[in-house]
Amino acid sequence: MSNIEVSGLNVYYEKGTSHALKEVNIEIETNKITALIGPSGCGKTTFLRALNRMNEVNEVMTKGKVIIDGKDIYNGGVDVIQLRKKVGMVFQQPNPFPMSIYDNVAYGPRIHGTRNKKLDTIVEESLKKAALWDEVHDRLGESALKFSGGQQQRLCIARALAVNPEIILFDEPCSALDPISTSRVEDLLRELKKDYTIVIVTHNMQQAARVSDFTAFFLLGEVIECGKTTQIFEKPRDKRTEDYVTGRFG
Amino acid sequence: MNFLERVRTCRYKRIDSKTAEKIVEKLLFIATLSSTLIVFFIIGFMFKEGIPALALGWDFFFGMIWRPPHNQYGIVPLVVCTFIVGIGALVLAAVIGIPAAIFLAEYAPTWLRNIIKPCVEMLVGIPSIVLGFFGLIVIVTFIRDSFGGYGECILAGWVILAIMTLPHVISISEDSIRAVPKAYKESSLALGATQLQTIKKVILPNARSGILAAMVLGMGNAIGETMAVLMVIGNPEIPFIPSSILDPVRVLTSTIVIEIPYAVWGSMHQHALFALGVVLFIVVAILNAITTAVMKRGEMGGGR
C-alpha cells in the first residue's frame, strides 16, 4: 500500500504561459479517500493527472516532486508503464472501449502479458469488486456500449482494478450518472478504500462530505486548505474555504 | 403616412414577397434538376451507344482477345490489367500511406505536421499529365536501366498511380485515426499500455472503417485515372494478360483514349469503346458505393 507526498508541484500549459498548478503541497494517506474540491478550472483534474503522469499526453511542463512509495515519479528512473499500473484512473465520462464486457476488463491484464485461464479469474474478481458481476455475469460477451451509464462506469472501475493498482484516481466519476447509480458508486468507493488509496475529484459538496476522509480545497491552481473532511466542512480555517463549502462562493 | 413610408410599401407591393419566394424556389429547383439531368443524360447516352457491343454478351464480357481490326472485342485482358494496375498501386499506396497517417496523427509534433501535411496535399495539385511526363522520363528510364525490358510496364503504372492516390489515402486515414475518441486512447494509456499497444489495440480497430473507405476510394481513383497511366504502361498493340510486372499492359482508360481516333464513326469499334466506358463507370460506381457503405457502418459502430 502506498501513500503519496506532493511537494512544490507546478504545472504549466501552453509552453509555460498558463500556470495551472502553483506550489502544491499535499500528503495523501494510504487506505483513505481524499476528495479534491474547488470551482471549475482551478486545476483539480490537472493535479489528479499529475499523479499518474497522464498530463504528459498533452503538451505540459511539470516541476516539483510527487513521491509515491518513496520514489519521485518525475525522477528519470521511473517507468511510466509501471507507474500507471500502480496508479489507476477512472474518468469523468464512462468510457468503456467498444468491445465486449470481458475484453474491456481483460484489456489491461492482456497488455501486461496475462493469458488464458488466469484472465478469467481476474475478470470475474474485478467485476465482483466493482459490484457489477451479478448484473453481467451471463452477458460477458455483449458489447459494453449496450449497458447503462452507471453500469459502464462500474465497468470502467472494474477495468482499472483488473491491473491490480494500489491507488485509484477518480475524476468526477458520478457527474454523468443519475442519483441511484451515484449512490451505488459511492458505496463502492467506501468498500474499495479497504484495499486501495483513493483520490476523487468532485463538484458535489455532499458527495465529498459523505465519502471522503480528507478534503483538499483548490482555488486558481493553489491548495487553499486541506485536512480532515469534518474539519474542512465544519470548521474551515480559511474564509474562502468557508464561502465555498457553504455555497456562498461568488 | 409620410412620403418615405409610402415609397417603402409601394416597392414591396410591386412583387409581393410570397410570389418572389416562389419564383426563387423554382429557379433553385431548375438548377438542381439540370445538374441531375446532365448525369442521367450522360449515363443514358453511354449505354445507348454501348449497347450494340454490350449485346455481344459472352464474346464481349468474357472474350479473351481485343483486336478491333479483326472484329474481336473481348474485354477480359483489359479488365484484368486494369485491376492488376489498380490493386497493385493501392497496395503500394497503403504500405506507405497508412504508416504515414499513423505517424502524422499519433507521433508527429504539431510543427512537423504543419510542414508535412501541406506538402502531401500539394501532390493532389500536380496535373496528371505532368506526373505522367515525370514518370516517363524518370521512372520508366530507371526501370529500363535497372531491370531491363521496355521500362513502360505495370511496375511504372503502380508507382505513378500510388503517387497519385497517396495523398487521399494519407489524409482520409489520418482523419479517421484522429476521429477515434480521445477517451479510448487515454483510458488505454492510463491502464499502462504503451503508445504502440494503444495504436494497435484501440486506435486502429476503431479507425478501420475509415481506412478501408480510403482504400476503396483510392482504388476507384486509380482505376479511373487516365493520362499519367497512359504515358507509362506501354499499351501494347494487342493487349494480353501479363506474366511479369515488367510487361507492358493496356487498361480500360488508355484503350479508349488510344483507339478513339481510329474508330470509324458508327462502327462496332466505336460502340465497343463506349461499352468500355460503361464497364469503367459501373466498376467505379460500385467502388464508390462500397466506400459510402463502409463509412456509414463505421459511424454507427464506432461512435456512441
Ligand SMILES: Nc1ncnc2c1ncn2[C@@H]1O[C@H](COP(=O)(O)OP(=O)(O)OP(=O)(O)O)[C@@H](O)[C@H]1O
Ligand atoms: N490541455 C490543456 N491545455 C491548456 N490548458 C489547459 C489544458 N487543460 C487544462 N488547462 C487549463 O488549466 C487550468 C486547470 O484546468 P483543470 O482541467 O485542471 O481544472 P478543473 O479544476 O479540473 O476544472 P473542472 O472542474 O471544470 O473539471 C484551467 O485554467 C484550464 O484552462
Ligand SMILES: [Mg+2]
Ligand atoms: Mg476537471
